[in-house]
Amino acid sequence: MINYIKGLFKGLWSLLVGLKVTFREFFTRKITEQYPENRSTLKMNERFCGELTMPHDENGNNRCIACGLCQMACPNGSIRITSEMVTDPDTGKQKKHLVKYEYDLGSCMFCHLCVNACPHHAIEFSTGFEHAVFTRSKLIKTLNKQ
Amino acid sequence: MFDFGILTNWIHTQLTSVMSEGLAIFLECVIIGVLLLLLYVIIAIIMIYMERKVCAAFQCRLGPTRVGPWGSVQVICDVFKMLTKEIITIRHSDKFLYNLAPYIVILASVMAFACIPISRGLEILDFNVGVLFFMAASSIGIVGILLAGWSSNSKYSLIGAMRSGAQMISYELSVGLSILTIVVLTDTMQFSEIVMRQADGWFIFKGHIPAVIAFVIYLIAGNAEVNRGPFDLPEAESELTAGYHTEYSGMHFGLFYVAEFVNLFIISSIAATIFLGGWMPLHIPGLDGFNAVMDAIPGFIWFFAKAFFIVWLLMWIKWTFPRLRIDQILTLEWKYLVPIGLLNLLLMVIVVVFKLHF
Numbered sequence: 001m002i003n004y005i006k007g008l009f010k011g012l013w014s015l016l017v018g019l020k021v022t023f024r025e026f027f028t029r030k031i032t033e034q035y036p037e038n039r040s041t042l043k044m045n046e047r048f049c050g051e052l053t054m055p056h057d058e059n060g061n062n063r064c065i066a067c068g069l070c071q072m073a074c075p076n077g078s079i080r081i082t083s084e085m086v087t088d089p090d091t092g093k094q095k096k097h098l099v100k101y102e103y104d105l106g107s108c109m110f111c112h113l114c115v116n117a118c119p120h121h122a123i124e125f126s127t128g129f130e131h132a133v134f135t136r137s138k139l140i141k142t143l144n145k146q
Numbered sequence: 147m148f149d150f151g152i153l154t155n156w157i158h159t160q161l162t163s164v165m166s167e168g169l170a171i172f173l174e175c176v177i178i179g180v181l182l183l184l185l186y187v188i189i190a191i192i193m194i195y196m197e198r199k200v201c202a203a204f205q206c207r208l209g210p211t212r213v214g215p216w217g218s219v220q221v222i223c224d225v226f227k228m229l230t231k232e233i234i235t236i237r238h239s240d241k242f243l244y245n246l247a248p249y250i251v252i253l254a255s256v257m258a259f260a261c262i263p264i265s266r267g268l269e270i271l272d273f274n275v276g277v278l279f280f281m282a283a284s285s286i287g288i289v290g291i292l293l294a295g296w297s298s299n300s301k302y303s304l305i306g307a308m309r310s311g312a313q314m315i316s317y318e319l320s321v322g323l324s325i326l327t328i329v330v331l332t333d334t335m336q337f338s339e340i341v342m343r344q345a346d347g348w349f350i351f352k353g354h355i356p357a358v359i360a361f362v363i364y365l366i367a368g369n370a371e372v373n374r375g376p377f378d379l380p381e382a383e384s385e386l387t388a389g390y391h392t393e394y395s396g397m398h399f400g401l402f403y404v405a406e407f408v409n410l411f412i413i414s415s416i417a418a419t420i421f422l423g424g425w426m427p428l429h430i431p432g433l434d435g436f437n438a439v440m441d442a443i444p445g446f447i448w449f450f451a452k453a454f455f456i457v458w459l460l461m462w463i464k465w466t467f468p469r470l471r472i473d474q475i476l477t478l479e480w481k482y483l484v485p486i487g488l489l490n491l492l493l494m495v496i497v498v499v500f501k502l503h504f
């Protein structure tokens with residue numbers, strides 16, 4: 001009997017706590033984004049994965065050494081690297097040089113394995129999300145500047 | 147307080163002056179029927195819109211915003227969409243019962259709806275055992291739900307219908323007990339009388355402790371009666387697809403959907419009527435100036451404000467708590483609500499006998 005009454009009041013109390021939480025939620029600012037209208041002011045969350053990019057510095061150089069680790073790490077085969085061997089004019093040594101870095105947005109699943117694999121932090125994800133295009137071939141992007 | 151009875155009497159005398167009494171009454175019945183159905187639909191549309199907005203707010207969203215200002219035309223568009231949809235007949239179903247079920251549900255709902263006193267003189271069904279009639283009429287809906295589940299020849303529908311049968315019949319008891327508590331206080335079962343007796347204070351204040359307990363029990367049981375909130379077992383989406391109306395499509399589904407929302411409104415407005423004074427303005431005995439100001443607000447505004455406030459309360463509950471299991475639902479009813487309701491009835495009798503109420 002005593003357990004019954006204790007359980008009743010404990011249950012009631014926990015229900016009231018739940019009601020308090022949702023009551024507060026009712027009056028908080030709503031997080032819905034009115035997308036096309038607020039397009040100019042929209043701020044995406046920093047960690048949102050939009051598409052893969054390769055940042056370039058002011059001279060147009062990227063940090064990629066064409067090692068191919070990202071290509072090997074990608075489970076979907078979304079990355080294709082074309083490289084060539086060039087001779088360094090100072091040391092005379094053979095060195096790999098990136099010719100073309102192709103990234104297929106259409107088959108990427110945004111898993112970040114390529115970004116994690118890169119030893120030089122040459123690639124990263126941007127927050128851009130407006131990916132719609134009319135043909136599949138437009139989704140295959142060349143990330144490095146030639 | 148404006149008495150709509152004057153207006154209706156005037157219409158009646160005007161009609162009888164040009165035609166026979168029987169024909170006039172027939173004509174009035176037709177007009178009132180049409181108006182009732184119209185009000186029914188309007189309430190359903192308002193309720194669905196409100197449900198979407200309130201639910202969105204509780205989930206930190208905005209709800210419909212695109213169609214019309216603040217999404218207000220959205221529901222009307224949905225109604226038209228529903229009307230244009232095909233009504234599919236299931237091959238191995240019991241055709242007659244399958245088609246009949248939604249109409250039984252809607253019939254029960256409309257009959258209960260007609261009992262609600264909206265304003266002074268605006269009562270459609272009002273007689274000395276109104277409360278009893280309301281309880282009886284609203285429970286016909288269970289038959290419709292059971293038929294729907296049985297005749298559609300689908301295991302999901304059947305399980306949903308069986309659950310709703312167990313649940314609604316059990317909770318009827320608590321609804322009845324809490325209404326009975328107030329009937330003990332008022333010694334009348336006529337809705338218009340119940341409202342009139344609250345002229346010097348609503349029953350939730352007049353009956354203090356037992357009335358408040360009865361109010362809470364009524365809200366819980368009423369929520370379960372209309373298969374909503376944490377008690378939406380009959381249509382538990384995650385386990386039964388849609389419960390008893392899984393196999394329904396087009397407007398037949400629409401009828402179930404509309405009936406569910408209007409039932410919620412009916413439960414709320416009955417709660418508003420018997421606990422919060424219905425269309426009776428807030429009167430505090432002794433403060434005549436204040437009472438006069440309150441009287442200036444028309445009765446139906448008071449009524450709708452109270453009813454929608456309780457609808458909001460029930461939506462708050464619905465969007466807060468997770469769904470119960472069937473055994474938990476029955477435990478809650480038979481081991482908690484019914485004993486507490488009975489004790490509360492006893493308490494109310496003591497309060498009335500010893501004149502401890504205000």
Ligand code: SF4
Nearest residue numbers: 074108109111112114
């Ligand atoms: S995010 Fe994953 S799927 Fe996309 S390119 Fe990188 S490794 Fe491949």
Ligand code: SF4
Nearest residue numbers: 064065067068070118
């Ligand atoms: S992006 Fe990084 S991992 Fe990929 S080839 Fe260039 S340096 Fe290697």
